[in-house]
Amino acid sequence: MKQGVFMDMLFRNFKYFLRETFSNLIRNRLMTVASITSVMAAMLILGLFLILVLNVNTMANQVESQLELKAFLNDNLTKEQIDRIGSNIKSLEGVASVTFESKEQALENFKKQLGDKSYLLEGLEKDNPLPQSYIVKVKNANMMKDISHKIKQINGVDKVSYGQDVVEKLLGIIKIIRVVGLSIILILFVISIVIISNTIKLGVYARRKEISIMKYIGATDWFIRWPFLIEGIILGLLGALISVTILALIYDYAANLINSRLIVFELLPVDKIVGDITLYFSVIGAIIGALGSGISIKRFLNV
Template sequence: MSVASVLSVVAALIIIGVFLVFALNLNFMTGEIENNLELKVYLNDGLTQAQKDSVKTNIEKNSLCKSVTYESKNDALTNFKQDFGDKSYLLNGYEGKNNPLPESYIVKVTDSTKLKDMYSYSKDISGVKDVVYGEEVVDNLLKFNDMASVVCIVIFIVLSIVSIFIIYNTIKLTVYARRNDITVMKYVGATDWFIRFPFLIEGSILGLLGSSVSILIIRNIYYYVIGFIQGGGTGLPLGSGIAPPGIIMGQVTLLFIVYGIIIGAAGSAFSIRKFLDV
């Protein structure tokens, strides 16, 4: 029965663990995308260096500003050519005085949800021609991130309830097998806590063993998935959107150890209650 208890913990935590790894990666990917969100503040033509510096100073004054990077006309053209890839030759002849692209400042903010506020502030600065940040894309991304977080929390709670039910019933069978021993101890004067304490320790150990095994299994699966992706097995770029193992497994390990111990102890505590009434 002890082996069955450990296996039930392992099975339950693997199910939760796979979902948790997915949720953490989703959160990591959206976080990385949000960190790369930026505004482009286009400058009017013919500004002096002092006027350009004034625009930058005004942008930096805003508490939402994280960083400001200058992009010259030549840099803008070079980056534009890179977007064309093999067709970059189509832009030949636009160098120097023929370059139609404006100078700009690339602005990153401290809070991606405040991009719109930074947009409203920047477009009113003297010397600014236009401000662009992809409003529709940003709004959809932030909405998706909020929705994904809620869905992940709900699913995690549901899986946890199912896991607790499975583990509780398995540990209950372990306690049931020793019901006669509990009855004898009660008749000879043992207190409830004297009887309950060894079961709590045993439940915690079983939970810890189960969580340790599930951590090793999830760790090996995660490393295999990363190796598969980095080997080009999915056609994705190297390490595309995948969180480093140190980040993921650190959180999973801490959560599972605490979770396993608590579930094991709680399962034993609730299971033994009915057998203490003799």
């Protein structure tokens, strides 16, 4: 019986909170529009950087996945020895794939790289100076140095090459881009909360007498706070969804324009971007709205 009474009271309170929320949104239409606009503007800026970071991160992953090292083998090895070296390399932790390249394949690939100047290699078929090798791809580019060192220890491996200086500089640049991008997003997130908090604060200020009266007649802080928190969440979600729609239209146009000019990389498809940012923005918008309302109402509860 007590549980039934409690659930009934909870349901009636929830209905009251929703009624108060929508009543406040309609009654304070100007502040509602201002708050939604503030959220939308903040989220648009946040969204542009988020889209940039998502694309840079994808490009970085593509670059990392294409990085490979070459283990050059001695010429006087038997097939069994070559196969054993390949098995040893495959067994190393962090190795994604191992592909054997014979001396003949190495020469053919070199000719393809030279293109029109491949005639310079004519006559080398009988006395091929290029070594046989294993092309190794790793699961994590940061493991290349360690894997390279381990492969060098394998008997029959002459040397290992992966352009250490270039790879380390590239990984350093990728790390900086990711850290800077994440830092900017966090800064914009905080700025968004401040902007929305100040906007909602104006609406709360207009209802300060109403809050004071409710406090004096015995309403708890949370009873007063809930309609404002729900209001903030709704405002945050509406602003976020409007900004997602605008960003999707802008990104669709920009991606088609840029992809037609890019050769190596391709920007993420618009449906992938919209799917990601809709999820992120729904959560971020709700959090920003709730925090903005919570911060705004706090000072008016101390009466």
